[in-house]
Amino acid sequence: MTALDTASASTPTRERPRRTWVGVLVGVLLVVLAGLSLFVGVSDVSPVAVLTGGPGSDAAFLLGVSRIPRTVAVVLVGASLGIAGLIMQMLVRNKFVEPGTTGVSEFATLGMLVTIVFFPGMAVVGKMGVAAVFGLVGTWVFLQVVKAVPVRQLVLVPLVGIMLGGVVGAVTVFFAYRLDLLQSLGQWSQGSFATVMQGRYEFVWIAGVMVGVAWLAADRFSVIGLGEEFATNLGLDYRRVVAVGMVIIAVITAAVLVTAGLIPFLGLVVPNVVSLVIGDNVRRAIPWVAGLGAVFVLGCDVLARVVRFPYEIPLSVVVGVLGAALFLWLLLRRRSRAH
Amino acid sequence: MITLEGVTKRYDGQTVVDDVTIGLGGDGVTALIGPNGAGKSTLFGLVGRLLHPDAGRITVDGMDVARTPSNQLATTLAVLRQDNHVAARLTVHDLVEFGRFPHSRGRLTVHDREHVERALSYLDLDPFRSRFLDELSGGQRQRAFIAMVLAQDTKYVLLDEPLNNLDLRHMTEIMRLVRRMADELGKRVVTVLHDVNFAATYADRMVAMRDGRVVADAPARDVMRPEVLEAVYDTAVDVREIDGKPVALYYG
Incomplete structure (x- = not known):
């Protein structure tokens, strides 16, 4: 990344100027929104209250137990979901896939139901593990289906994924309904950070670790994005990199599912916006995708908290509305460019 | 050298590359010609370890393609599909x-x-x-x-139909480049070409394939003969000498 910057700095005409200020904007937004997220809520937790009240005050207590964990969780979830989408788009070589449009989320939710039914007392980490394994199976199934469907039309691939997700989702709902577990399942999968508290959100750090893994393997994912023939020519073990990518996607999906539930569109919209600005070189895109993903979820979460103050609306509703609008814009924009 | 010994590849019982034994990648540019479906691209896929042969052995400078770490081969051989x-x-x-x-x-x-x-x-x-x-x-x-x-x-560069979808000017530009890469940089280039005239103009050696077999392998001038080209392409080809260079006429 730095090397590319110096290369373009030496020849100013090559610079794409919009890059810098968009990066600064994302950084500033991240800080501002994280600050807002810490201090917006029903209880009065303001910087003044925390400072004047000292470490033993209610405000400081709330900050430590609820607001900081919530903000950290939001940032990690936003960042990691963006990365999961980015990696998936590289593996499938299609801009319109993410765990939510490929059945991976639905498979992970099915895994969650399995743990609720068969191992109700299981620790959250176990639940997450099972969900991750199901997510991995889901990713594999999707990749097999995509391989089997001969038409590689851009929009057809996610449609196939959405259908696959629909089938798996229907199975999940059927069994949840029969076993009277719909509500319990809904609680898990409803995208919301309202229940995030110290001691109940730490698994999301695992998703954060996956972002780190993705960063380490960034160049490999870029090469994979060129296709199997290029990757093989460049001496890369295509299958192994795909396998690593599948694990990253599945673990992030599962970790986010157990902490915050399902958050639609994010993994799709964020990498696409970043792609428009700086392109798809994964090493360069990762900090952008992570940053913008965090900003997006932070913004939505703050909005979800203030729209019906003092009540909270589910985050997935806000993300769904904003994300769907952005998704539509991307779709229409792409079509107009294709012709 | 890129050496193929008795290499065979079948798809669903159909033999696409049939017991090919040949050495490729000598000095200069080698053009691989032949009709559609002759097995040229499959041959490249096999050498480039994208496909695995059903029989036979491929080595690149003595390294067995099937056993050598992919990364090691990638520093010796480059394949552009x-x-x-x-x-x-x-x-x-x-x-x-x-x-x-x-x-x-x-x-x-x-x-x-x-x-x-x-x-x-x-x-x-x-x-x-x-x-x-x-x-x-x-x-x-x-x-x-x-x-x-x-x-x-890499020492070897394999280009699979680099002229596809290019206009006249860009085709010439790419072929000049290929020639320069061989002459100035010492690359050993093997390239699949559809246009035999481009092959004859820029390649030192021409290898013709048909039905998965190598049917001609000689210096360009020796392949550019009506009877050879007719046997390869199954169509009437006239070859005239223009400015001392053989030019194949197959337009009518």
Whole structure:
């Protein structure tokens, strides 16, 4: 990344100027929104209250137990979901896939139901593990289906994924309904950070670790994005990199599912916006995708908290509305460019 | 040398490459010609370890393609396939940098960067280096792919139909480049070509395939004979001498 910057700095005409200020904007937004997220809520937790009240005050207590964990969780979830989408788009070589449009989320939710039914007392980490394994199976199934469907039309691939997700989702709902577990399942999968508290959100750090893994393997994912023939020519073990990518996607999906539930569109919209600005070189895109993903979820979460103050609306509703609008814009924009 | 010994490849019982024994990659440019479905691209796929032969053995400078670590082969042999659809939005510079992947594993050294710069200027891509691939014309894009292969810095370069979808000017441009790569940089280039006249003009040696077998393998001038070309393509081909060069006429 730095090397590319110096290369373009030496020849100013090559610079794409919009890059810098968009990066600064994302950084500033991240800080501002994280600050807002810490201090917006029903209880009065303001910087003044925390400072004047000292470490033993209610405000400081709330900050430590609820607001900081919530903000950290939001940032990690936003960042990691963006990365999961980015990696998936590289593996499938299609801009319109993410765990939510490929059945991976639905498979992970099915895994969650399995743990609720068969191992109700299981620790959250176990639940997450099972969900991750199901997510991995889901990713594999999707990749097999995509391989089997001969038409590689851009929009057809996610449609196939959405259908696959629909089938798996229907199975999940059927069994949840029969076993009277719909509500319990809904609680898990409803995208919301309202229940995030110290001691109940730490698994999301695992998703954060996956972002780190993705960063380490960034160049490999870029090469994979060129296709199997290029990757093989460049001496890369295509299958192994795909396998690593599948694990990253599945673990992030599962970790986010157990902490915050399902958050639609994010993994799709964020990498696409970043792609428009700086392109798809994964090493360069990762900090952008992570940053913008965090900003997006932070913004939505703050909005979800203030729209019906003092009540909270589910985050997935806000993300769904904003994300769907952005998704539509991307779709229409792409079509107009294709012709 | 790239050596194939009794190499056979079948798809669903149909033999696409049939017991081919040949040495490729001598000095200069070798053109691989033949009708559609003759097995040329499959042969490249086999040498480039994208496909695995059902029988036979392929070695590159003594390294068995089936057993040698892929990364090691990637520093000796580069294969550019035809019709490269890159969905990712990458700049020309990014793409050429990936050519260094077998050497650097992603961590580019000063030495790697020199190779990248050299490849970019060799293909006159400096003005386009920060363009995205989808913003380039067909000829520019093909040059970017060749620059990537060049940055890979391999002894052997295999190009599968590098002239596909290019107009006359860009076809000539690419073939001149191929020739220069062989003459100036000492690359051993093997390229699949559909146009026998381009092959005859720019290649030292022509290898003709038909029905999965090698049916002719000789210096270009010896392959450019009516009876040879007719046997390869199953169609009437007239060969005339123009300015001392054989030119095949197959337009009517």
